[in-house]
Amino acid sequence: MSLRSKLEDVAKMAGVSTATVSRCLNEPGKVTNKTRERVMNAVDALGYTPHFGAKALASRKTRTVGAVIPTMDNAIFARGLQAFQEALAAAGVTLLVSSSGYDAEQEADQIRVLVMRGAEGVLLIGTARLAKAYEFLARSKTPYVIAWALSDRESPCVGFDNMGAAKAMAERVLALGHRDIAMISGITAMNDRAASRVEGVRAALVQGGLDPDRLSVEEVHYAFDAAGKAFERLMVREVPPTAIICGNDVLGVGAISAAKRRGLRVPEDISITGFDDIDIAAHVEPGLTTVHVPHERMGAGAAAALLALIEGETPQATVCIETRIVERGSLGPPRVGA
Amino acid sequence: MSLRSKLEDVAKMAGVSTATVSRCLNEPGKVTNKTRERVMNAVDALGYTPHFGAKALASRKTRTVGAVIPTMDNAIFARGLQAFQEALAAAGVTLLVSSSGYDAEQEADQIRVLVMRGAEGVLLIGTARLAKAYEFLARSKTPYVIAWALSDRESPCVGFDNMGAAKAMAERVLALGHRDIAMISGITAMNDRAASRVEGVRAALVQGGLDPDRLSVEEVHYAFDAAGKAFERLMVREVPPTAIICGNDVLGVGAISAAKRRGLRVPEDISITGFDDIDIAAHVEPGLTTVHVPHERMGAGAAAALLALIEGETPQATVCIETRIVERGSLGPPRVGA
DNA sequence: TTGTATGCGTTATCAA
C-alpha cells in the first residue's frame, strides 16, 4: 500500500492536467489520440489504479450493488447468484456478496455495511427479516429486490411460490398413497421460504382430508448430518413415516444417506423428496425427486429488476418463476401394509 | 440513495461540530457521556451511515482485505474461506470475495478491482497465475498470502503439500495391488494444485516401478457430470483401470455415481478416491475415501498471516498444514483376475 | 481539445 500513485502523478508524467487524465480514463472519446496514448503509457508505467473511495466521493456513484445471502456453504444460492452477477457484469456493475449465516441480526448489519460501502441497491433473499432492516432500507432510500420468494411488499420481487411448490410435491406424495408423511425442514423462524414450504405441505394434507397436525416436522439447519439425525428421530416414532418431504436437497440427500445406513431401501421402504434441484440431487442413488427451480432465470431477472430500480425505473412488482417437479426415483408408492 | 445524511447533518442536529461526531463514532472515549448520547441519538434518528469512500480517503485505511477464489460453485473453498473470514472479523477486518471461474485473466482483473476497492491485502489460491498479476501485486505493494498450496515465493503461504498428499494416496492404491490406475483430474493448465496432484500420482508410480506414462489422465472441469463422462471414457479403454484417483471430491462423487449407473460395484469392480474431504464425501454410498484437508485451520492461519503482513510484521514464510487420508469404503483391492 | 478550480464526506491537526 501507501506508495499508490494518483491522478496527479500520471498527469505529471504525461505532461497534462489531472482533468485530462481523468477524461482519458472515463470518456476516452473526449481526448486526442496523441494525448490519450501518452497518458495511457504513463498509466501503466506507474501501475496506476484509481482510488475507489475518491472516485465514489467525487462522482457520487459506485456502479455497485450488494447481496446478502444466508450462506455460501452449500450450492443452494450459488447458481442463482452466479447468474445475478453475470447479468450485473454485463451492465458494468460490480457485485458485493456477504452471508448472514441465517442470522437476522447479522443480515441487518450486512445490509448496512454493503450500503456504507457504496451499494446502490441490494438483493435480499426472502421476505422475513428484522423490521429495522426494512426501516434502514427505507430511510437510506436504498432500492432492493427480493428473490427466492414472492413478496407483497412495494419493492419488487423475482422469486417463486415456495408454498405452492411444496404443496404440489405433497399432493404427489399423497396421490401415491402415502398417509404417514413427515417433514425435515430448515429452521422456520425468520425464514419465510422454509416456513412456506411447511405450510404448503400442511395445505395439501388438509386438502386431502388429513389432519395437518399429524405431520411430524423436524426443524434442523441445512446440513447433511443434521438431516441424518432428524431422519433417525422420525423413524423411531410410534408411527414412522412412509414418506419424508425435505425442505431442500441438502436435507434430502442427508436423509437418503441416513436411510441407507439404517439398511432401508429408497423408495421401497421410505420415500424421500427434496427441493431446489442442486447438482448433487441427480448424483445420489437413487436420484432425488425434487422441485426444480430455474435459478439462472431468477438470478438474471433479479438483476434486471434491480438495475431498473437503480435507474429510477419501475420494474414489474412481482415476477413469479415457475418451478416444476423432477422425478428421479426417491419417491415411490408406500409398501403395501406399511 | 442520494438522500443520504452526512456527518454535518448529524452535527447540526446534535448541536456540535462534525469533528465531535466523528470522534463519537471512532473514539467514543474521547468525548463526554452527555454529548455522546446526544450525538448517538441524532445518528440513529437520521439513520446515518458513514460514507465508506470518504472515510477511506481521509483516513487512508479501509480495514478490508480481498480474496479471489476460483469458484463459489462447489464446497471446495467454502469452509476454508469461512474460517478465513471469521478470523478477519475477529480483528475487525472485512473480507471482499470474488471468483475468477478458474480463469487466469479474470483473476488478474479481480485482484486489481479488489485493490482498487481498498483491499489492504489479498488472499490467493495456489501459485499459478499470470505474471502481470504478480507484477501488479509488487508494484502496488499489496501484501498477499497464498493458500491451498505451498509456495516458494517470498510472500508467505499457508497451505498443504498437494503433490505429497496425492502421492500418499497413490501409494495406498498401489499397496492394495492395483496396477491399472487412472486419474480424473481438474484442468491442470494454470492450476498448480491440480497439476501437483497428477504429479504426485506419477511419482508414486515411478517409485513403485511402474511406467508413469501408462497413467491415463482425464482432465475435466470440476463438475459431477464432467467426471461422469470422463469415467465413461476411461472404462472403454483397452485396459480399463481398476482404480481411479480423482483430483477432488466433486470428481470422485461424480465418478462413483457414474460407476453405479454403469452397474459397477464400488470398490469391488472399481476403486475410486477423492481429495478435499468435503461434506458430501461422507454421504455417498460407499463413502468416498479421500484426502482430508483441515480447511478451518488453513483459513485461520492464512488470516493470521495476512493480518500480520498488513501490520508490517513478517510472518512465517511457509505454513504447511498436514493432510491425512480418510478411508471410507470406495477404495479396496482389485478383483482377482482383473 | 485542454486546463483551472471547486466540492464530494470524512479524518486529523491544531487551537481554543
Added chain:
DNA sequence: TTGATAACGCATACAA
C-alpha cells in the same frame, strides 16, 4: 473536551 480547517484523490462545471 470541543471546534475550525486543511488534507485525502478524484470528477466536473466552467474557462480558455
